[in-house]
Amino acid sequence: MISRVGELTAVVLAGGLAFEREVSLRSGRRICEALKGAGVAVRTMDPDAALLAALDGDRPDAVFIALHGADGEDGALRSVLDLVDMPYVGSDAAACRMAWDKPTAKATVRAAGLATPDWIALPHSTFRELGAAVVLDRIVDRLGLPLMVKPAQGGSALGARVIRSAAELPAAMVSCLSYGDTVLIEPLIEGVEVAVSVVDLGAGPVALPAVEIVPTSGVFDYASRYTAGTTTYHTPARLSAADAAAVADVAVRAHQALGLRDLSRTDAIVTAAGTVQFLEVNVSPGMTGTSMTPMSVAAAGLELGEVCATLLHRAATR
């Protein structure tokens, strides 16, 4: 029986074959250092054909998944960890599958009463069979302009584009569909962009202070996310007390509606009218030097290592 965090052993999974491999490796290093600082005996592994044998051979108390993109977030790897009774930090496979697929996540949180931009998600085959031009025309008619086009699955804004005129749509579709078979299109919502991390350290899910994101370029794309100096972060976000409470409430309710566990990060927009619009949720939030969850942890007066170690301990003793 593990009684103290300091006795824990952990494997941090980082890398993988998803587009976000580099981000994952950086998150993994950060988590690894944080856990070491908290006294956890930790090693890092890149999930490959040697993973299961390695976990069998030197079984850790729990796994911390620092994989982003499909590898860490679509639920498949977690199903395998369940299969071998290997505890892990984070949501189970079923919840991940819902959160990972943005249209499913949006439908779920909307059903739970949260606001999210209208959307349409379509695979390439639909455009091919019905004719792209006519379908795109109808989309613009219904959703208006400007639009946000992004892969229905995936993170780090890879493949995402802001569309300000209908003429830009076809090229954006080609670019987006190189990242995956289904595209999600929604109206671009103007407002204060925030990222709200939720952690459950034993007393239920709690929202940490929101991070407000102000990219210099105006678009929080891949470069703005991972190049220090290109985005200004305000933690806590410069929101009224009522708006801050509202974004925290949305993040916790999204976490609960999707059946998430341990930690998540909800990305949202606070409109000028004060409505909080849910955009998407991340079940394996980035932990790099430019990631928002570590900023929120610090703003809450917590140590990243202690938070990670507590989550690990909870996983190991579940």
Added chain:
Amino acid sequence: MTGNTLDPYSDRYAHRTHGLAVSEIRALFAVANRPEVVSLAGGMPYTAALPLDAVGSMLGELVARNGATVLQYCAGQGDVRLRELICEVMAEEAITGASSDDVVITVGSQQALDLISRIFLDPGDVVLAEGPSYVGALGTFAAAEAEVVHVPLDSDGLVPAALEAALEALRAAGRQAKFLYTVPNFHNPAGVTLAVERRAQIVELCERYDVLIIEDNPYGLLGFDGQTRPALKSLAPERVVYLGSFSKTFASGVRVGWAYAPSAIRDKLVLLSESQILCPPMLSQLAVAEYLSTQPWREQVKTFRELYRERRDALLDGLDALMPPGCTWTKPDGGFYVWLTLPEGLDAKVMQPRGIAERVAYVPGIGFYADGSGQREMRLSYCFPTPDRIREGVRRLAGVVEQELELRATFLSTEPAAAKVRWPRGSAPGPELA
């Protein structure tokens, strides 16, 4: 409340540092390093083909016998014995009578490119370079804030008429190129070789328009026919700075290259190199000198040639058999690279995520231009994967192109090709890809 940009020094960087950013392209390259991915992106020499036991013994003996010198500083110009041996190497490509006094050892020829850029280029200066051109050279020119004017290539290398047109256009605009940068043999990335008859024409044009030539020749000994072509340096010694490297003929990890320059330029190279690095690493220099002196290096180059020829054949055969209509590619007679042009309307950078998802990597063409050209183009390297892996990579790549053609037919059948997008600074491939 000012917020946090995570970079407290962002208002202090030099002008040339602005714009250096991470990019999606670089993120995707990170995946290419996994073994599941067939990487036709990397330009890594196949060092496993070296006689590693012999090299290991040689290095051990070198340190045991002469360690106090091997592990010491040396002159900024580099070890004199190695410089003399380099003159013998250059003689293989018709550079005869070279003086070791005019050879400067550098940390790979990449350092020589950086030195040349620092010596000659002020912001806004014009450099002529083939289009496409070596990404590492373009990086040094960009760091010097120079303007690169690309000159087209064809299957016989740099086109003299196009060079003349570019020189004339510059003259008409009252401008003068600081130098012509060229990779005449088994070009990186285009794979083509400057025809022998064109060499004199290129030199004559540069004489007439008074343009210095930077001849970058890392692949010259890797011709699959076993023949060498006369270096431009041999045709006009005072007009050419010649850059050589042991990265492809011995080992890229030793990081030893050289510049063979007219005397006045040599002096500048030495002084600037000393301020950069004090001196080139002695251990690496003496390792190369020992290798050239005690190992059958010409036989080893022959081994490399045969190995790369087999891989070239695997790539070309695969492309012939599998690539969809509308794709064209160069047919290299040596070196590491094939340059592939996609059917009209496709964009190699946009297609890259699909490639990674299908577990095949290449370098999109826009990285090899300074002006945003090259969207339909890509570099394929055959130097590192085995022939079987190359064939599998081509199979995957052909599928990716087929899918992109289908995607484009759905969305862009009536659309013009996308606008030029410059290769984001900072997204140049890392050293393993360059």
